[in-house]
Amino acid sequence: MRNTPLLQARDLVRRYGMRRGLLGRSVDITAVAGVSLTLERGRTLGLVGESGCGKSTTGRMVLGLETPDAGSVEFEGRIMPPPGTAAWRAMRARMQMVFQDPLGALDRRMNVAAQIAEPLEIHGIGDAAARAARVEALLRNVGLRPDQALRYPHELSGGQRQRVVMARALATEPALLVCDEPISALDVSIQAQVMNLLVELQAEHGMAVLFISHDLRAVRQVSERVAVMYLGTIVEEGTPDALLHDAQHPYTRALVSAIPHPGRGGNRIVLQGDPPNPAARPSGCPFHPRCPVAVARCSTEAPSLRDHPDGRRVACHLAEPAAIAKAA
Amino acid sequence: MLRYLATRLLRALLTIAMVVTFAFVVLRLSGDPALLIMSVDAPPEAVEAFRTAWGLDESLWVQYVKYFNAILHGDLGRSMRDGRDAIQLVAERIPATLALTLPALAIKIGIGVPAGIYAALHRNSLTDRVVMTLAVMGFTVPSFVLGLLLVLVFAVQLGWLPSGGDGTWRHAVLPVVTLGVGGAAVLARFTRSAMLEVLGQPYIRTASAKGVPWHAVVRGHALPNAAIPTVTIVGFMVGSLIAGAVVVESVFSWPGVGRLLVVAVANRDLAVVQCILLLVAITMVSSNFVVDLLYGALDPRLRQSRAGGAG
Amino acid sequence: MSDLAIAAPVAAPAKARLHIPPGVAIGLGWILLMLAVAFLADIISPYGYTALDLRNRLSPPIGFGGVWAHPLGTDELGRDVLSRLIHSIRMSLLIAFGATIIGAAFGTTMGFLAAHFRGLVEQAVLALVDFSAALPFLILALAVLAFFGNSLWLFIVLLGFHAWERYARIARGLAISAGAQGYAAAVRQLGARPLRVYARHILPNIASTLIISMTLAFPEVILLESGLSFLGLGVQPPATSLGNMVGYGREYLTRAPWILLAPAFTIILTTLAISIVGDWLRDKLDPTLR
Numbered sequence: 022m023r024n025t026p027l028l029q030a031r032d033l034v035r036r037y038g039m040r041r042g043l044l045g046r047s048v049d050i051t052a053v054a055g056v057s058l059t060l061e062r063g064r065t066l067g068l069v070g071e072s073g074c075g076k077s078t079t080g081r082m083v084l085g086l087e088t089p090d091a092g093s094v095e096f097e098g099r100i101m102p103p104p105g106t107a108a109w110r111a112m113r114a115r116m117q118m119v120f121q122d123p124l125g126a127l128d129r130r131m132n133v134a135a136q137i138a139e140p141l142e143i144h145g146i147g148d149a150a151a152r153a154a155r156v157e158a159l160l161r162n163v164g165l166r167p168d169q170a171l172r173y174p175h176e177l178s179g180g181q182r183q184r185v186v187m188a189r190a191l192a193t194e195p196a197l198l199v200c201d202e203p204i205s206a207l208d209v210s211i212q213a214q215v216m217n218l219l220v221e222l223q224a225e226h227g228m229a230v231l232f233i234s235h236d237l238r239a240v241r242q243v244s245e246r247v248a249v250m251y252l253g254t255i256v257e258e259g260t261p262d263a264l265l266h267d268a269q270h271p272y273t274r275a276l277v278s279a280i281p282h283p284g285r286g287g288n289r290i291v292l293q294g295d296p297p298n299p300a301a302r303p304s305g306c307p308f309h310p311r312c313p314v315a316v317a318r319c320s321t322e323a324p325s326l327r328d329h330p331d332g333r334r335v336a337c338h339l340a341e342p343a344a345i346a347k348a349a
Numbered sequence: 350m351l352r353y354l355a356t357r358l359l360r361a362l363l364t365i366a367m368v369v370t371f372a373f374v375v376l377r378l379s380g381d382p383a384l385l386i387m388s389v390d391a392p393p394e395a396v397e398a399f400r401t402a403w404g405l406d407e408s409l410w411v412q413y414v415k416y417f418n419a420i421l422h423g424d425l426g427r428s429m430r431d432g433r434d435a436i437q438l439v440a441e442r443i444p445a446t447l448a449l450t451l452p453a454l455a456i457k458i459g460i461g462v463p464a465g466i467y468a469a470l471h472r473n474s475l476t477d478r479v480v481m482t483l484a485v486m487g488f489t490v491p492s493f494v495l496g497l498l499l500v501l502v503f504a505v506q507l508g509w510l511p512s513g514g515d516g517t518w519r520h521a522v523l524p525v526v527t528l529g530v531g532g533a534a535v536l537a538r539f540t541r542s543a544m545l546e547v548l549g550q551p552y553i554r555t556a557s558a559k560g561v562p563w564h565a566v567v568r569g570h571a572l573p574n575a576a577i578p579t580v581t582i583v584g585f586m587v588g589s590l591i592a593g594a595v596v597v598e599s600v601f602s603w604p605g606v607g608r609l610l611v612v613a614v615a616n617r618d619l620a621v622v623q624c625i626l627l628l629v630a631i632t633m634v635s636s637n638f639v640v641d642l643l644y645g646a647l648d649p650r651l652r653q654s655r656a657g658g659a660g
Numbered sequence: 661m662s663d664l665a666i667a668a669p670v671a672a673p674a675k676a677r678l679h680i681p682p683g684v685a686i687g688l689g690w691i692l693l694m695l696a697v698a699f700l701a702d703i704i705s706p707y708g709y710t711a712l713d714l715r716n717r718l719s720p721p722i723g724f725g726g727v728w729a730h731p732l733g734t735d736e737l738g739r740d741v742l743s744r745l746i747h748s749i750r751m752s753l754l755i756a757f758g759a760t761i762i763g764a765a766f767g768t769t770m771g772f773l774a775a776h777f778r779g780l781v782e783q784a785v786l787a788l789v790d791f792s793a794a795l796p797f798l799i800l801a802l803a804v805l806a807f808f809g810n811s812l813w814l815f816i817v818l819l820g821f822h823a824w825e826r827y828a829r830i831a832r833g834l835a836i837s838a839g840a841q842g843y844a845a846a847v848r849q850l851g852a853r854p855l856r857v858y859a860r861h862i863l864p865n866i867a868s869t870l871i872i873s874m875t876l877a878f879p880e881v882i883l884l885e886s887g888l889s890f891l892g893l894g895v896q897p898p899a900t901s902l903g904n905m906v907g908y909g910r911e912y913l914t915r916a917p918w919i920l921l922a923p924a925f926t927i928i929l930t931t932l933a934i935s936i937v938g939d940w941l942r943d944k945l946d947p948t949l950r
Contacts, residue, residue: 084849086849105854110851110852110853111851112851113849113850113851114851117849117850118846118849120846122842125842125843125846126842126843126845126846127843127846128843128847128861128864128865129843129865130861130864130865131861131864139847139850139852140850140851143850143851143852143853143856144851186846189850360790363787363790364787364790364791364794365794367787367788367790367791367794368791368794368795371791372803375803375804375807375808376807378807378808485932485935485936486928486932488931488935489879489883489928489931489932489935490928491883491886491887491890491903491927491928491931492887493886493887493890493903493906493907494906494924494927494928497906497910497913497920497924498924500913501913501917505913505914505917512913589796592796592798592799593796595798595799595802595891596798596887596890596891599890599891600910610799610802611802611891611892611893613806614802614803614805614806614893615892615893617806617807617809618806619806619807622802622803622806622807623803625799626795626799626800626803629795629796629799630794630795633794633795633796634794637793637794
């Protein structure tokens with residue numbers, strides 16, 4: 022039991038049919054094209070990529086909110102049951118989500134305490150008194166005052182709302198928390214607070230976190246490992262330091278160079294070509310039309326994600342483990 | 350455009366098929382038509398003969414198929430009271446009803462639309478308030494009350510017009526007015542809010558800011574766009590030409606389809622009722638269909654998007 | 661995007677003090693009066709609604725040569741018009757309330773079913789909506805009455821189907837948008853059963869829109885009820901309703917117009933009052949509803 026990772030996703034594929042007109046042909050859009058990831062208990066995996074790269078869809082499949090068209094998700098060694106079934110519902114207590122838009126994720130006609138208590142009610146945990154005590158503890162946990170328990174979402178600030186969402190997510194002591202862009206809707210001044218809170222909460226509750234963001238800096242702050250996604254596939258995965266200081270994939274390098282850095286100027290990599298379109302995936306390596314170092318092979322053959330000796334994984338023909346070994 | 354047409358046509362036919370099914374289901378659920386028609390002390394042989402004649406002794410599915418088939422062939426059954434073809438009975442009444450509903454429709458459009466446009470263009474003026482007050486009254490005063498009040502004033506007190514019956518054009522005046530006034534009120538209210546909606550749009554403000562004369566803005570931009578929702582409700586009014594006068598015909602003892610329907614309902618003359626039901630559904634669905642086509646003509650955007658969005 | 665900017669539009673309608681225009685105030689007053697009359701009908705009505713006073717037949721109202729015993733006059737059988745009016749108000753309001761609630765409950769349920777199951781169920785509900793839109797409700801109601809005969813409960817249920825498709829459309833649209841993203845999806849992924857999501861979260865969130873729609877449909881139901889009863893196909897004697905009274909009074913239009921005028925004006929004033937209040941509520945609370 023201890024040997025199996027908490028979460029193991031294998032070759033997840035998700036396509037969306039886009040119908041043109043009532044009788045029109047349906048055009049398939051591949052949002053996720055074969056993503057595998059592993060998350061150990063208590064660890065944090067960051068998932069980075071620009072919007073439309075399939076990172077949120079991956080998060081939703083990992084949680085079982087969406088069924089992959091191919092591939093499988095195993096959680097605590099068990100295959101994810103289909104959404105809506107009793108087994109699926111029971112599993113919700115073990116895996117929770119923090120949303121991008123906390124106001125949208127909260128019911129505006131229910132006070133904060135009732136919403137935090139809701140997962141406890143749903144999963145039949147504790148009696149009324151125990152739930153009330155738990156809600157109080159959770160509120161303190163996320164840094165809200167007890168008198169804010171009876172407030173309604175619209176009476177709180179954005180940061181406070183996100184704290185409520187976190188308290189609700191943690192109510193059932195889940196083993197996995199998926200945070201989908203949890204800070205991008207917040208004021209910059211609030212973002213750091215919420216990030217710190219997330220780190221504190223992880224230390225206290227010990228859950229594993231899948232942290233999804235478009236912002237490499239935010240991801241690096243909380244993650245032990247980071248996976249970079251481009252057009253539905255993971256192109257590179259490794260420790261934050263390895264990615265930041267020694268990126269192997271050209272796309273990762275472009276991402277890293279896009280981070281503003283006061284000491285460094287001039288050597289930003291500006292990507293050429295159109296932004297990726299999931300409806301018209303290029304042949305070969307999905308990144309090759311924009312890649313500054315692409316070779317002929319890149320347009321015909323898709324590189325697979327290979328393990329490197331230093332523990333990272335890269336999907337690029339020019340960064341083959343053999344090639345690196347030779348260079349070194 | 351062709352696909353749009355086909356989709357709308359399919360939906361229209363489906364709706365009519367549903368009305369037919371509805372009539373059948375309700376007819377069978379309502380009990381044994383044989384016992385409803387024959388008196389309680391009718392001899393059993395007579396009841397049995399009636400069942401065979403009407404095909405009531407077969408399975409429901411067979412009845413349903415036969416029923417559908419008969420309707421497709423224009424056979425809507427006979428009046429259970431006097432044995433005449435239901436469709437003929439109804440057809441005889443249609444001219445009388447149209448004699449009321451057509452002039453009434455002219456009044457509705459002739460008064461309602463201009464009043465609504467005028468009220469919208471002179472928002473919050475005295476005229477606007479008067480028009481809107483009258484419009485709300487027109488909606489809240491039921492037609493039978495309005496009709497009876499008109500009778501009370503113009504027939505009973507003043508003696509200018511007959512209080513009911515038919516024969517001369519004078520008999521038609523009060524029912525036509527009753528029908529027309531209520532509809533004009535609804536239409537005025539609707540046109541006004543459609544106009545106000547359009548007048549608040551950015552493109553109207555842009556046009557007038559560009560220096561286009563106001564009357565040209567109204568004629569060129571506001572009216573065509575406000576026409577779209579207005580056409581819908583006019584379509585509904587056209588669709589109810591056949592059966593939109595049920596209450597008013599009863600108030601004025603006017604021998605139209607509506608009066609026939611009320612009498613048939615009271616007598617439970619089911620063949621006649623279902624014949625009128627189908628006739629109304631077909632009129633309504635066809636007029637909705639025409640409205641959909643007009644939509645396409647008035648708003649080219651809808652040709653594409655509607656075909657997809659209708660789904 | 662400051663948090664204040666997000667919170668303000670949500671908080672505003674709840675906190676702003678409502679200014680009630682005089683027309684609406686009068687409308688509200690009339691509605692309250694009608695409700696009081698309906699509730700207290702047995703206490704305040706001077707006579708039973710079938711009680712005969714054969715010495716005072718066709719007695720006119722006070723001011724037109726009537727007697728104080730019958731302030732609004734009597735009918736052909738000497739029945740007190742005021743007492744009958746009071747009981748008619750109770751009956752008409754009862755029917756209209758019952759029918760409106762049935763329509764809202766049925767329509768909302770259908771809308772939720774369509775939103776939840778999508779696919780075939782949704783198509784079926786939409787086809788039913790089309791069907792309802794294809795027939796003027798009066799004709800449909802007449803057909804059902806012809807087929808099934810008449811009883812008070814059937815009549816109420818029948819009228820309940822008036823406007824159900826409006827609630828179905830609203831409920832479906834709002835439930836779909838709530839389920840696609842936002843609180844409903846969030847609660848679903850907490851592990852809530854669909855019933856909990858719909859009953860505890862979506863319903864309270866769309867209740868105000870539904871209530872406004874009910875206010876707008878209510879006068880229509882009163883008009884339908886009175887129309888059908890006027891035709892003699894609704895409420896059956898000896899029971900009495902506003903439309904039923906008008907239908908009866910029609911026979912005495914020339915000799916005793918008061919029999920007809922009292923219920924006629926009650927219908928007009930009541931539907932007018934509810935329409936005004938309903939329009940005002942809609943403009944105030946939910947301008948998106950049209």
